[in-house]
Structures are given as C-alpha cells and as structure tokens.
Amino acid sequence: MQYVTRRPIDVQALLSQVADPALGGTAMFLGSVRSGDEDGPVEAIDYSAYEEMLEAEFAKIVEESVARWPGARVVGTHRIGIVPTGEPSLAVVAAAPHRAEAFAACRHTVEEAKQRLPVWKKEIFADGTEAWRDNDQPETDAKPTSA
Amino acid sequence: MQYVTRRPIDVQALLSQVADPALGGTAMFLGSVRSGDEDGPVEAIDYSAYEEMLEAEFAKIVEESVARWPGARVVGTHRIGIVPTGEPSLAVVAAAPHRAEAFAACRHTVEEAKQRLPVWKKEIFADGTEAWRDNDQPETDAKPTSA
C-alpha cells in the first residue's frame, strides 16, 4: 500500500481496494483544501511531509483500526505537494459488514491520521503570500443546532 | 434532484454535487448488497419501491439534515431494480465546513433513509430462489472490540 501521493486522489481506486461482497457498509472521508475564511482567499496548500514516517505511521494507524474493528477493511491516502482549493488532500475509506463499524472505523482512522501523520501545510493566498498553518484541535462529535 | 436510479450509482457525480471550496470535510456512505451469511449465497437483490414517495421522503430527509447542520450540503440516491452482489444500492454524501458535521450529517441521513424510505428487497439466491428480506434493526454506534 502506498499512503502518500503527489497526484489527485483517485476515489474510485480507493473504493475498489476495500470492495468485498461480504462488506455491506462503506464509509469514506475526504478532507479538502478550504478557500479560507480567516486570512483571505486561499488558492492552494503546499503540503510537505516526513515521507518515510508518513508511510509507516499511516500503515500503523490502519492496522490499529483493523485490529479494533475486525473484519473491516481500511485504506487511506495523503496527497502532498501543492493541492488546489477544493481538492482533497486526505482520504480514508473503511468497509465493514455493517454500517456502524464502517462509520466508526473511518472516523477513528481520520482522527488518528490528523493527530499523528507528519505533514505540514503552507497556505498560498491569492496575492501570492504564504503562511504556515497549524491544524485545528481534534474535533468532537458535532451537535445539531436543534434537538 | 433525482433520488431514485435504476442504474449503477455514480459516486463521482454525487461528490461533484456537494463539492464547494468552503466545505473542507466530505463524508460518504455506500450501502452495498452483501453476499449473505445466513441463507446462502445471494446473487443480487431486487429492490422495489413506492417511487413517488421515495423521491418525496428522501428530499424531506435531506432537507431535515441540512436544517440540523446548517452550511452542510447533502445528497443521496437509492438504486432500485436488480442490484448485483457487491454493488451499492444506497449512497449518501454530506459535505460541511468541518469533518465532525460532515460525518454527523451523513450518518443521520443514512439512518433516516433506512428507517423511512419506502423500499423493499427480495434476495435472489444462486439456486434461483427468492425471498423477501426485512431490514435489520437500526444500528447504534459500533463499539470496538478492545478499549
């Protein structure tokens, strides 16, 4: 498995890698470059990584997810280099016999990836300026605005 | 929006429908026909529906999800007719500014769809026999097998 790519993420290829007629539920997450709401319009993000560790750590995260949800199949990819606004930089797909495990394994893998993958991002703004950007804090489950 | 299709679900088209550079998180669920573990090998499922109501009810479910997670974009499709083992029959995609809302809106929409869409399934077995199949009960969040 190759966990790092410098090309656009191929969603269909990831789905094919987990496809299995015994697995009825498939959950996928795509994290995409946002146009930015704080420091003005972001044109792209330049992702850099400690590539050897990214490969090793992503493999470890996926192994841990499969150990926690046996029977699940999990794959992931992080794109590095310049990723234009609107395009995905992170993809995780989890397939499981039923949907609850698929969602849980996908979400868990995404959270671990966000916390553990050695990746850094530099935002590239429309005016040509650049800025390193830290991640937000880990997210907890979203509460709906009405009960 | 067309919520019912008789053709294979086009994942890329669904992702395009919610794509928005302001929405950094996209969660997708695919529910696929399982090969079956109880009554022998399932070759396909023949899905029938109350089509007018399916359209109306799916639209309502999506509207409710968007009302609960404002700023999210949600789409869904249910395939009907004969769906071969391994192919998806239900797809839901939710995009939101951040991943927690994307996951929550996707999961909620899937659970509502499973409970409310007027769809029925007849399993078609390898030996040519057929059987109506009810859904399992609504699923709760999956607990990992180890802490």
Next chain:
Amino acid sequence: MHFREALSSSTTVTVTVRAFARYAEILGIEATTLQLPSPATVGDAVKLLRESTPNGHLLPDRPLVAVNSEHAFADSPLREGDELALMPPLAGG
C-alpha cells in the same frame, strides 16, 4: 376492482389503495379503489380490505401506511381522492 358500500356519494369518500411488495402478493393487486363511509380513517380502510378482499385477513391489523406519499397512522383521516399505501416493513438501503 371496486369495493362499494351502500351509501350515497355525499356521505362517502373514495380513495385509491396501493399495495407494495409482499402486500401486493397477498392481495393479488397493486392498486384498487375503495369507497368508505365518511368520515373515514386509514384504520377503516384497512378493516374493510381485511374483511372484503380475498386473503385480506393476511394483512396485519395495523400495517405501515402512507397517505399521499407521507407516512401516516391508523387514525389518520382519509379524504376524497387520497392515495393510501399499504407498506410491508421497510427494507431500504
């Protein structure tokens, strides 16, 4: 196929009934019309179908129903021209 009771039209409601999946197989039809004394509820329609159609007794007392494509209940009212759907347990996804 029409089921009529001996009532003048001003005091009856006529509805379309649709049956799906297993229930279409039980009743042997996918659609029919039904004339009911006014005021009528979903429960009245189901009772009439269970009593007056072949194999109707194989329907549950309180099947899952929709009126005009919206989920409804046994006590939901039926009005002239409504479409009542009799739906086996849902199995989408």
Next chain:
Amino acid sequence: MHFREALSSSTTVTVTVRAFARYAEILGIEATTLQLPSPATVGDAVKLLRESTPNGHLLPDRPLVAVNSEHAFADSPLREGDELALMPPLAGG
C-alpha cells in the same frame, strides 16, 4: 555540518537530525549530524541544537519529535545511527 563535542568515539553517539517545515526554516537546514555524549536522549540533542546552532534558541524546549520514524519523547534514548526528526505541530489532512 557537524557539531562535535570533545569526547572519544566510544563514549559518544552520532545521530542524524532532520528538521521539517518551520523548523527547517529556523535552522536553515533540513538535515545534519550530531555527536552526543553517551548515553544520550532526545532532550540532550535538542538542548545541544538550541545552544549551538544559529537561531537554535527559536526552537521550543520540547518540540514534537520522532526517532527512526516513530513518535518519541524528550526522555527517549538515542543510539548510534538513529534518525531524530524535529517536527512542528502536525497539520495533516
């Protein structure tokens, strides 16, 4: 670029240091080697870098680190030939 202390090789460990993103900019290098008195920890290496490299004081006392591509800590031991990575706060996804 090598930072050596006046110690015989039998009582020292030599490690490769890699710096990423902001930290590579601070130090002006992406990789170097470092010779430390044995036994050595990650903390010892960071202290030496902070004291003996231009702008080294701009690194945090306890940066995020990895040893041989695995997350590590200030008290993690460093052995001959290890690769120590100095990593700004992670920002993947």
